[in-house]
Amino acid sequence: MLAALGLAVLASPALAGERAAAEVACTPTGEALVWSCTIAVTGRKSGEPVVADSLSVKADMPSMAMAHNIPPAKAKPMGGMPGHYMATLELEMHGEWALAIEVDGRTAGSQARVRDKVIVKREFGSGRMPGGRKHGAGHGAAPKQ
Template structure:
């Protein structure tokens, strides 16, 4: 029984780095808009260090210090001029530390979570 378990476990362990290399990576840059608590964010999406063009995803903000207290709908990302960059307009309820959940549906499914502090200017 131990041998039967060891072989699949070894296969999973050896495949893990390859699976991790295929995960999406995201960088975030947000600037305040003219209206208080509105931000224009640019998400740089890559996979294996290569910018991902033609991605489809939404961004769902949530405040970890107040789980489920803010009911902000997911915002669809729109392709920007630079390949791999996507514009996301966010309207938050308050300043502070937020997590942004990127639910990626294309070209492959994945979830990326970004921790970001939105502070007053």
């Protein structure tokens, strides 16, 4: 009974998991250090939009371990655009941030389970701290191409 069930699961492509890919575009809001981000999530193999039960974005500075502890922002689905989500990020300084996008959902067509964490790095702002001071050496200040 259990063995038969196991085989059925393995044989069903619909139940096979898939990794996620994410495209992120952020624009500044009127408020200092607050960005509005659009996140498009697709299945890496299928390219299908991912319909998420939950999607969160945790921002951290790779060059500044332990300095920031920003709670994850919950992303909301954008109406009429499957696989597209919106999240508001309240960061603590300008510079390079790594966005850890944690998604749990399924691809729109083949219903493959997608439970993954995708890291996307983005440069936010001018590379200057809110007080106008430049980030110290080795702290995300390297110019991006």
